[in-house]
Amino acid sequence: MNGENTFQKNYEALISRELLAAWVEGFKENFRLIGPAGGKGEAEFREVFSFNEINLDYQSTMLPPGKTFLLKPVEEILSFNITPGGPVAEEPPLPDRKRILFGVHACDTHAILYLDKVFLGVFPDPFYRARRENTFIFSLNCKTVSGLCFCHLVGTGPFLKAQSGYDVLLTDMGSEFLVELKSVRAKKIFSLEGRPPEGRDLEKKKELELELLKNFRKDFKADGLREVFLSRPDHPVLKETAEGRCLSCGNCVMVCPTCFCHDIYDEAGVSLARIKRMRRWDACQDYFFAKVHGGNFREERQARLRQFVFHKLDYEGQFGVKGTVGCGRCIRWCPTGIDLTEIAKEMMK
Amino acid sequence: MPFFSGEKRKPRAGFFKFSCCTGCGFELAYFQRSLEDTLKSFDFTFFRLAYSSGALEGPFDLALVEGTVTEPHQAVELKRIRENSAVLYAVGSCAIAGGIPAIKAGGRELEIEKRVYQKKLYRLTSMRPSVLSDYVKVDGCVRGCPPGRRDLEEALVSILLHRRPEFIEYSVCVECKLRGNICLLVDEGLPCMGPVTNAGCGALCPACHRACYSCFGLMSRANIPALKNKFRELGLSGEEIERRFTLFDALRLKK
Amino acid sequence: MKNPYVPFKAVIRGIGQEAGDVKTFLLEPESGFPPGAPGQFNMVGYPGVGEAPVSLSRVPMEDSDLFEHTIRAVGRVTDFLSTFREGDEIFLRGPFGRGWPLNEVKGKHLVLVSGGLGLAPIRPVVQIADKLKARRITLLHGARDPGSVIFKTEFRHWRKKGIDVELTVDEPGKGWRYHTGIVTEIIRRLKIAPAEAVAFICGPEIMMRFAANELFLKDVPGSSVYVSPERRMRCGMGLCGHCQHGVWFVCKDGPVFSYRELRGYPDALF
Ligand SMILES: Cc1cc2nc3c(=O)[nH]c(=O)nc-3n(C[C@H](O)[C@H](O)[C@H](O)COP(=O)(O)OP(=O)(O)OC[C@H]3O[C@@H](n4cnc5c(N)ncnc54)[C@H](O)[C@@H]3O)c2cc1C
Ligand code: SF4
Ligand code: SF4
Ligand code: SF4
Ligand code: SF4
Numbered sequence: 001m002n003g004e005n006t007f008q009k010n011y012e013a014l015i016s017r018e019l020l021a022a023w024v025e026g027f028k029e030n031f032r033l034i035g036p037a038g039g040k041g042e043a044e045f046r047e048v049f050s051f052n053e054i055n056l057d058y059q060s061t062m063l064p065p066g067k068t069f070l071l072k073p074v075e076e077i078l079s080f081n082i083t084p085g086g087p088v089a090e091e092p093p094l095p096d097r098k099r100i101l102f103g104v105h106a107c108d109t110h111a112i113l114y115l116d117k118v119f120l121g122v123f124p125d126p127f128y129r130a131r132r133e134n135t136f137i138f139s140l141n142c143k144t145v146s147g148l149c150f151c152h153l154v155g156t157g158p159f160l161k162a163q164s165g166y167d168v169l170l171t172d173m174g175s176e177f178l179v180e181l182k183s184v185r186a187k188k189i190f191s192l193e194g195r196p197p198e199g200r201d202l203e204k205k206k207e208l209e210l211e212l213l214k215n216f217r218k219d220f221k222a223d224g225l226r227e228v229f230l231s232r233p234d235h236p237v238l239k240e241t242a243e244g245r246c247l248s249c250g251n252c253v254m255v256c257p258t259c260f261c262h263d264i265y266d267e268a269g270v271s272l273a274r275i276k277r278m279r280r281w282d283a284c285q286d287y288f289f290a291k292v293h294g295g296n297f298r299e300e301r302q303a304r305l306r307q308f309v310f311h312k313l314d315y316e317g318q319f320g321v322k323g324t325v326g327c328g329r330c331i332r333w334c335p336t337g338i339d340l341t342e343i344a345k346e347m348m349k
Numbered sequence: 350m351p352f353f354s355g356e357k358r359k360p361r362a363g364f365f366k367f368s369c370c371t372g373c374g375f376e377l378a379y380f381q382r383s384l385e386d387t388l389k390s391f392d393f394t395f396f397r398l399a400y401s402s403g404a405l406e407g408p409f410d411l412a413l414v415e416g417t418v419t420e421p422h423q424a425v426e427l428k429r430i431r432e433n434s435a436v437l438y439a440v441g442s443c444a445i446a447g448g449i450p451a452i453k454a455g456g457r458e459l460e461i462e463k464r465v466y467q468k469k470l471y472r473l474t475s476m477r478p479s480v481l482s483d484y485v486k487v488d489g490c491v492r493g494c495p496p497g498r499r500d501l502e503e504a505l506v507s508i509l510l511h512r513r514p515e516f517i518e519y520s521v522c523v524e525c526k527l528r529g530n531i532c533l534l535v536d537e538g539l540p541c542m543g544p545v546t547n548a549g550c551g552a553l554c555p556a557c558h559r560a561c562y563s564c565f566g567l568m569s570r571a572n573i574p575a576l577k578n579k580f581r582e583l584g585l586s587g588e589e590i591e592r593r594f595t596l597f598d599a600l601r602l603k604k
Numbered sequence: 605m606k607n608p609y610v611p612f613k614a615v616i617r618g619i620g621q622e623a624g625d626v627k628t629f630l631l632e633p634e635s636g637f638p639p640g641a642p643g644q645f646n647m648v649g650y651p652g653v654g655e656a657p658v659s660l661s662r663v664p665m666e667d668s669d670l671f672e673h674t675i676r677a678v679g680r681v682t683d684f685l686s687t688f689r690e691g692d693e694i695f696l697r698g699p700f701g702r703g704w705p706l707n708e709v710k711g712k713h714l715v716l717v718s719g720g721l722g723l724a725p726i727r728p729v730v731q732i733a734d735k736l737k738a739r740r741i742t743l744l745h746g747a748r749d750p751g752s753v754i755f756k757t758e759f760r761h762w763r764k765k766g767i768d769v770e771l772t773v774d775e776p777g778k779g780w781r782y783h784t785g786i787v788t789e790i791i792r793r794l795k796i797a798p799a800e801a802v803a804f805i806c807g808p809e810i811m812m813r814f815a816a817n818e819l820f821l822k823d824v825p826g827s828s829v830y831v832s833p834e835r836r837m838r839c840g841m842g843l844c845g846h847c848q849h850g851v852w853f854v855c856k857d858g859p860v861f862s863y864r865e866l867r868g869y870p871d872a873l874f
Binding site: 077080082091260265275292306311 | 613
């Protein structure tokens, strides 16, 4: 199916599930394929070796695809060889495997765009950048919504509206898939064969989206939080939730697709032959996160919970967009079900 | 001073044991790839599991101490170790939080003796258990039952590098997520102690589909009432909940 | 692409003992290390130990690439560095951050306020005072007690440069000839024309707040009062997230902020 279209290159096409499978299988030769697969109950993003392993109907995953595969949970960023003349820095090689991150939902695609703002800004991170450049993102419009999703309120879903920053967009249209090549590089190297979409297909896509929009259950006003948050940073709901329910376990921020915080620390073996400088996802819910010699800027549990809620729902001035993409993971995986949208609603009352 | 610049004398180390299962000592003796390096880098002048002889007197650059203090003579010995050691780390939950030997702290000494030994044993000198820090200054805690490799290594490296150690201080959940385990507490309603337990094990139990039972002890500033509440919602009885929280932390929680 | 985590080396060319646990290291960096400006900082450290943000307490000048760091031993990295001797090498990355807004002080009355080690990042401003073309410079420095005053031997020299230096301590000992009490009291007595004043403040957060409030009472606007808060930092580049304060990354958007920029966000005294 990688054949050439002699007359006109297709950037959009409707193809059957079988043809989609064959199309994707064709990439395996040059790309490592990562997609949502099986799992007990929950799908998880992992390397797959055949298209059949991919669960196209998955609803969500515990760990987000972008953060997991572009900013690894734990990674070596530098090492030092200990020589008689002193430690000598050695740079680990940059990742260069070509990969396809397949089936990334709209919210998670937006999360990657957010991570880009963090890691490709004034100080680009070489590891993130190398992975990002070598990873083709195949986004997938959602088919179902969960009771915790609120992407519709923050403009990140359920259908992907962003026009760049990813490579391919897939929509399950029932009997066929709508495949849209979005990036310049995708248009250059992938060729598509299939029926070009007509007006009624696009009409149908719109209908599918409208249908989905009816299923959302979360509602809160995402705009206007600014004033409320800053005028009442000590709203009692924060203290009550923090003291009554928050375990400071960090699960919320670990599963959040836009939480980028990490710790940097050195690992030395007893032989002291080589020292590794590592980074690992860190959690602002952890007591020591903001500790300095003179004190702790988030000594109280409520201050830590507030940092999470405000950073996700407010502080748009930081990167020009909200921190949240509405995936609902932090709510789903909080052991006590703390829900940032409920906190916001309470504060807005 | 940079650590590689020629210091020739190996640091003298001792490994000491009070009431416990000796698991921490075994962990060090079975230090896999690192054992050889450890013995090369340190002069273990006292380590009963590795060498049958050894001088108890010191002085030591590093004292690693496992076990709970449950007998009067142990307290005396501990103080002597402290006086003769530049750095003393408590190793394992018994030494840090009381661990298994401190389960008895919840009851009356005599009643427990009777229950355990049936008839009166006149030579029994066991007393109320205490953690090391009740008697001496402790410079750091190598948590675990037995400790994780990372913190054990950190303890040794801190001496070799002449710098403060940085032991892991965050929840097991963080490690659990780094490992990608599907959460047992959320997904299956198992009473997992991960959210309040200090990490270091690499979320070993959750990875084997077992709820964490807090063998590394509570992390500092854990929200204990909040997790107890959650367990109550899951249908655990008061006693079941109490047991989960005092299995390794009886002493700390009683305070 | 260059790995921005790779540190440069610098050789210690001199060590000065400032106070009990505070030392000043004169450093000669390997070539290629960019010169820093007053208010900027380096991530200073050693392999196997870690890194910590430390302000430049003296900046390189035309005649010398050497710069200084003044470090108080309070933790893992700083304790370790405090044992270093002349000739030893340390590792650093930087310089990072936005320093003091030096081009705002021309023709103005520059009020420098520092508490404790907060004098370290203020010192380079004094160092290049001649170039600033300020109308007047006043330095107010507060410390716990006479023994913990840093850069003691330099004040005389600074006064010769024409800078008004006022020292104060909380607990004066025998023979202390200067003020007693907190710096805010000296600010209160200071004659300031509010429209012409620019203030740079560095010290413990509570001190920065009181000092700023004192200036506000004199009608100095929040946009003319600059502070340099301390936060935990791991990377220095706005990536690790530890130093976040509201929308800001203290490392890359700061560490110097106008009071107005910081005001209103929780978790600080501003
Ligand atoms: C922009 C900037 C400029 C600075 N300039 C200077 C300067 O010029 N000179 C200077 O001396 N300092 C300066 N600092 C402060 C310095 O960076 C901090 O003091 C830094 O923390 C020192 O690092 P450390 O590794 O030595 O201390 P750390 O080991 O990080 O310890 C710092 C404090 O936190 C506590 N702590 C940390 N982790 C834990 C834990 N897990 N459990 C309990 N306690 C813990 C320690 O007890 C200690 O009190 C500056 C900071 C900033 C942000
Ligand atoms: S997951 Fe829930 S309990 Fe844990 S830190 Fe986050 S909000 Fe608190
Ligand atoms: S919520 Fe916390 S962990 Fe997440 S990005 Fe913000 S500060 Fe970092
Ligand atoms: S804050 Fe919660 S809902 Fe928002 S993106 Fe993060 S995990 Fe998803
Ligand atoms: S399984 Fe246990 S340790 Fe793992 S995230 Fe869930 S509660 Fe935490």
